[in-house]
Amino acid sequence: MKTGNQSVKTDFILLGLFQYGPVDTVLFVVIAILFSVALVGNIMLILLIQLDTRLHTPMYFLLSQLSFIDMMYISTTVPKMATNFLSNSKTITFLGCEIQAFVFLVLGGTEALLLGFMSYDRYVAICHPLRYPVLMSKKICWFMVTCAWTSCSLNSLIHTLYAFQLPLCRSRLINHFFCEVPSMLPLVCQDTSQYEHTILLSGLIILLLPFMAILASYACVLTVVFQMSSGKGQTKAISTCSSHLTVSSLFYVTTLSTYTRPHSLHSPEEDKIVAVFYTIITPLLNPFIYSLRNKEVIRALRRKLEKHCVV
Numbered sequence: 001m002k003t004g005n006q007s008v009k010t011d012f013i014l015l016g017l018f019q020y021g022p023v024d025t026v027l028f029v030v031i032a033i034l035f036s037v038a039l040v041g042n043i044m045l046i047l048l049i050q051l052d053t054r055l056h057t058p059m060y061f062l063l064s065q066l067s068f069i070d071m072m073y074i075s076t077t078v079p080k081m082a083t084n085f086l087s088n089s090k091t092i093t094f095l096g097c098e099i100q101a102f103v104f105l106v107l108g109g110t111e112a113l114l115l116g117f118m119s120y121d122r123y124v125a126i127c128h129p130l131r132y133p134v135l136m137s138k139k140i141c142w143f144m145v146t147c148a149w150t151s152c153s154l155n156s157l158i159h160t161l162y163a164f165q166l167p168l169c170r171s172r173l174i175n176h177f178f179c180e181v182p183s184m185l186p187l188v189c190q191d192t193s194q195y196e197h198t199i200l201l202s203g204l205i206i207l208l209l210p211f212m213a214i215l216a217s218y219a220c221v222l223t224v225v226f227q228m229s230s231g232k233g234q235t236k237a238i239s240t241c242s243s244h245l246t247v248s249s250l251f252y253v254t255t256l257s258t259y260t261r262p263h264s265l266h267s268p269e270e271d272k273i274v275a276v277f278y279t280i281i282t283p284l285l286n287p288f289i290y291s292l293r294n295k296e297v298i299r300a301l302r303r304k305l306e307k308h309c310v311v
Contacts, residue, residue, distance in 0.1 A: 010172065011091040016084050017177040017272055028085040034284055035078045041287035042067040045297070052300040058136040059125070062118045063290055065145055066111065070283035073107040076100060077178040077279050084177070094164075097179035102160040104180065108255065108278070109152030109206045115248055116210030117144045119217035126221045155202055166190065175268035176275070183271065185263040196262050203259035211252040218245055247289045251282045 018027070049055045049064040077100070084090050092100070124135045163181045169189030176183040181199065185192050218241045225237040254277040258266075291297040 011093050012097050012179070013173050014080075014084060014090050014092055014177060014179075015173055015175045016090060017081060017276070025086070028082055031078060031082045031085070031280075034280055035074060035082065038074050038280070038284040038287075039071060041291075042071040042283070045287045045291050046071070048291075048297065048300055048304065051304065055296065055300055058138070058141045059118070059121050061138075061141050062114060062121060062145070066114055066118065066290070067287055069107050069111045069114065070286050073104075073111065074280060074283040076103050076107065081177040092179065097174075098160060098164045100179045101163070101181055101184070102156050104178065105156035105159060106149075106153050109155055110148045112207050112210050112252070112255070113148040113152065114145070115251070116213045117148070119214040119244075119248075123217040123220055127224050152206065155206065159199070159202065162195065166192070166195075176272060178275075178279070180258075180275070182258055182263060182266065183268075192263070200260050203256060207252055207256050207259065211248070211256075214245070214248055214252075243289050247282060247285050250285075251278050254278045 045067045046064050049060045049067075080092065080100070121136055125132050128135065159181055163184055166184075166188045167190060168184075168187045171187070174183055174187070185196070222237060222241060226234055254274045257274055258271060258278075
């Protein structure tokens with residue numbers, strides 16, 4: 001990738017999640033099952049929201065966007081990782097690596113902002129119910145989603161174009177299971193400390209700010225619930241908020257760990273384990289956390305199943 005002082009665009013080699021060995025087939029089966037469950041769960045939730053008119057509300061519109069992002073998010077990294085378990089060739093082209101890094105950043109950033117908007121939706125619905133139709137109108141929902149996609153696409157484009165034009169003078173081995181900008185920095189043969197500051201700034205804006213907004217929103221929601229609800233209502237609110245906060249925290253804490261630390265403090269093995277949580281675990285958990293614990297979604301699913309059974 002570098003000869004003398006000239007960068008050469010050639011294939012990269014992904015070392016993968018673990019050092020490949022006799023457990024390759026087992027890992028392939030496990031990853032394939034997790035991928036299939038996540039894909040089916042998110043697709044079913046999207047279809048259910050689209051088919052049931054009772055779910056055509058701002059909350060479920062945002063939830064369908066989240067499911068779409070998770071479906072694409074896990075599809076960006078897992079298929080390549082899974083095939084590498086059974087393949088003798090672990091290579092990925094320079095262009096393929098660049099595209100994967102770009103798409104991954106777009107989807108990850110958009111999900112981070114979208115989770116923040118979803119918490120705002122719940123805050124308005126519970127703390128300001130009379131103003132909900134105005135504050136969460138269809139126009140505002142589309143504006144939120146458009147802003148999230150546009151801003152994260154621009155951010156991703158800037159980072160990807162800059163990172164992949166840096167001179168790469170070390171081994172072309174990427175010690176990761178997919179192409180991610182932080183995992184590329186150890187291959188660069190010039191000082192990247194200034195660029196790491198821009199990654200840190202992007203991480204604080206796209207990851208930390210929405211996370212803080214989520215914590216503040218749920219704190220306000222719980223405060224209102226404890227003031228107005230009975231013991232049963234309080235228990236239900238705590239259960240719902242805790243599950244949402246758990247899966248959100250899992251996503252934000254792991255991504256912040258990757259994108260707000262200088263690469264000198266990164267451990268490749270630790271980074272790969274952390275990446276599993278925000279690339280596989282959260283897309284797997286989201287459709288179940290936001291649907292199986294939601295009575296409206298369960299009722300909608302039952303209506304569709306009963307309708308098909310009757311037919």
